Amino acid sequence: MGSLGVHSSAATARLAKRIPRGTWDTHMHVVDPNKYPLDKAATYQPSAHTLEQANAFLGELGIEKMVIVQPSVYANDNSCTLDGLRRLGLKKGRAVVQFDPATTSKAQLQEWHNLGARGVRLNLKSVGALPSEEELMATMRSYADAVRPFGWSLELYISLEEVGKLERIVPALDGAKIIIDHFGHPTNPSLQSAKTAREIPGFASLEKLLKEGSTWVKISASYRLSSDPGSSLTESLCREIVRTRPDRVVFATDWPHTRFDGLEVAEYLEKIFDWVEAEGVSLEQVLVKNAEELFDVKS
Template sequence: MLSGETGMVLLRSCLRVASPCWSCSDPKTNILRGPPSISFDILSTRVEQRRSTHGPPASVSLKQRLPPNSWDSHMHVVEPERFPVSPTAVYNPTAHTLHEALVFESELGVENLVFVQPSVYGTDNSCLLDALRRLGPSRGRAVVVLDPATVKPETLDEWHTLGVRGLRINIQSVGKVMDKFELEETLLQHAELARPRNWIIEIYLPLKMVSMVELILPRLGVRICIDHFGSPDLASWDDDGSAFNPYNLQGFSSLISLLRAGRTYVKMSAPYRLSKDHQMRDLQAMAREFLSVAPNRVIYATDWPHTRFSRVDISPFTECCLELCATKPGLAERLFRRNTEEMLGVVSD
């Protein structure tokens, strides 16, 4: 576990302004460029002095500092004109093409992509599969959504050849409510399909439900991945001067237990969906625990194109992830590359 002194340095430094265009006279700048409630402080001169003394040279860009062959393990391609969204979609998405995705990832410094089926397409994976087919399995993987009762084994085999390596269960996006018995049945049905192919089951659910997953996982015989920090409810932390303790969150101890047990991954992604704190101290506290107990099973992702949010810049969060890895050699390569490759069966050097 990281020391208190190191943790405080990281808290002060993780979200520095990463581009000269953000250096303005306004004392507060919304560097994630999302809704007004999600704004982050421009860092102090003291932090900049620390970076100039101990950090990489200012001329070394974020793109140059990411490990080679990094993966964005959670992003979406949405093309409503070519692939109409589901009639039951809970929002109307704008188009975000594979070309736009590749431009975004290239500017960030990421080479490889994991396409994740967004809720607006339901169980129709046509858009995702089209993007995966065009990108190719050497640079791409995918996680699909399906109906276990209707999908055919030969379809799954064809998808495997394309690079599909996981099944997604999305409870959070659509606001679905499941009790333990329904969740167990859903997970068991998906596990029957995932197990023979060594696929993962990726789950997007509220953190408070993770305790149910902890009870069910031993019966599944598959590995799982928990989306977006476990999707914690962080609204109750009022920042009264006390340090944020993630173990006070319902379900967090269960998530840590799952990580320790060795069959669970967690994605550090979509911070703007979760934290209202300018410095994201709540998410940083969670991230430090993840990286301490399971450095081989924590995954970085951008959640591009940040559906239902506008003008998001993920660079400060990416900087933060690099900072959190700075104290341990090889940890950045684990977070940005190796863990994803091991989780999704990518053969690399």
């Protein structure tokens, strides 16, 4: 299974047999630079990864439903993401957008909500942002206030080592739902030195937030944590997260695996499934039921 979903493998076939009906891939990016130019400040220049290619990729797995997440290369211009969402429709699509709460009207948010937007993304890691706790509090509060009338989530791409800042922030957001991308994606020093999840700074904070109930984690993009699909550290992260709150975990492929062109992702996904089931949790719980709750899907 390659980055455009045009390759096949024995692992892909095995994976497809395990995926429950109604599964949601909760993290995919659609990019079409020819039709929708990238932001001038984009930190990388991806090639086109269209909705047709996304559907072809998911088709190999038997998945029909996806959450399109606004990529950093488009900044606050959601045109490409929303175009994909319109074409998917509410039965098969949701989106997480990006915007400036100071300049985006409630009417605009309502329009996006009607299309299927159910979250806003704060992408700190991709742009190397390291705000202070006070700065992050102010930013998250402004977004939480903007999306609260719609019940949206605040989705953070933030290093696990920074999650400690959220311990005081999240309880102050009046129940706003928080999503942490990609296991919390620890920094390289932690990935190289830690043997278990509990040795990574910030994991104890993530565990506490999960137990409190308004924080969710995407178990996704494990290939970004290690080149080994069966990495013992990634296994520890996955199993500890699932064990802590199996009802606060969602699954994603992270297609199109940006900056990992040609990745055979099926073996990584297989391992994630193995680890979920090793904790006595069903794939239907994580891939279907949790996703439906988080993204406001009426089954």
